[in-house]
Amino acid sequence: MNYGIVIFPSKKLQDIANSYRKRYDPHYALVPPHLTLKNVFSADDDQIKDIAGKLSVISKKYDPFNLKVYKVSSFQPVNNVIYFKVESKPELQGLHDDMHNQNFMGDEPEFAFVPHITIAQKLSNDEHSDIFGSLSMLGIDHEEIIDRFHLLYQLENGSWTVYETFRLGKEQ
Template sequence: MKYGIVIFPTKAVQDEANSYRKRYDPHYALIPPHITLKEAFEADGDQLEEVVTELKHIANETEPFKININKVSTFAPVTNTIYFKIEPIKELNDLYKKMHSGTFSENQEYAFVPHITIAQKLSHDEYSDIFGSMKMKDIQIEDTVDRFQLMYQLDNGSWTVHDSFVFGKEFV
């Protein structure tokens, strides 16, 4: 089965992202707005048990932290993807690194750029119009991160939560 690890921002941030995603993101119905910590990876029953155990340890060792979103950016010219840029901070980078070491397979395709996608798979003309107007928006959002989620992909391509891992919480 295919799994991934993400952070879901608070409802207020998701609502802001969804105000764009419902028009500009074909993945809108497949997964809520999120920060990807680990791209999709395959795991069977035994591997999954090992992954869940490791994720519990990582969550226990992590304290909640704040993230700041203060601009709209893009991955162009690589892809016509537009996103809310999250200021890189040590806590978020450390969490990402933990998801790519130890028991975890190294499946990192790109350098880590913390973001929440708000538009993707746009034609060049759509991209130019949308990014042109969005990059002028004044975005100032602070959010608190206190957990991450292990997701799995359903047959229809949508993603659902397998487990949530709350920071600093002791698991028995």
Template structure:
């Protein structure tokens, strides 16, 4: 089964991201707006899953709630024409990311870690230029508090269901 790990920002931020995703992101219906901490990885063994859940509890317990800041719309072009809310790459996020690439976790880092909330992807070239041109002008100033992450698995239709939530400082192993 394919698993992934993500942070959902608070409802207000999800609602704002969805106002763009609804029009510009074909993954709109597959998962709520999120910051990916670990891209999809395969786990087929129940014992291995159990081990990773224990690791994730440890990681959550070592982590204190932290604030994130989003100050601009950015893009992965020319690699892909994905447009995103850029989350300032503070050390708390980077540490979470790195912990999930080491120890018992499969290493599946494909790109450098750029914390972000995708709001548009898989657009045609012309659509991309239009949409990025207009979103780039937006004055974005979001501060949000993060106190948990979620382990999810992917269904056959591509959508994601939450397996477990990990609340910082509240997951006795």
């Protein structure tokens, strides 16, 4: 089965992201707006129980932290993805790194970790240029406290749902 690990922002930020995603993101109906900590990976039932145990340990290493979204950016020319840029924090980097070390799943991420929330993807070059031109003028300035992350699994129809939620902090 396919799994992934994400942070879901507040409903307020999800609503802002979805106002663009419903027009520019073909994955709009499959998963809510999110910040990916670990991309899609496969695991069987026994492996996922072990992974969930490791995620529980990881969650206790980090306290809740401030998430700041401060501009619209793009991954072009690597790919035509437009996103809300999230300020890098030691907690975010640590969570990402812990989920990619040899004691976890052992696989290296395909790209360097750039904290973000996707708002448009799978665009042609012309679409990307037009949409990014207008969205990059948006003023986005949002802050909130993040106190949990989620292990998701993929359903047969391609959509994603929560398998387990992990609260951050030592006092759980």
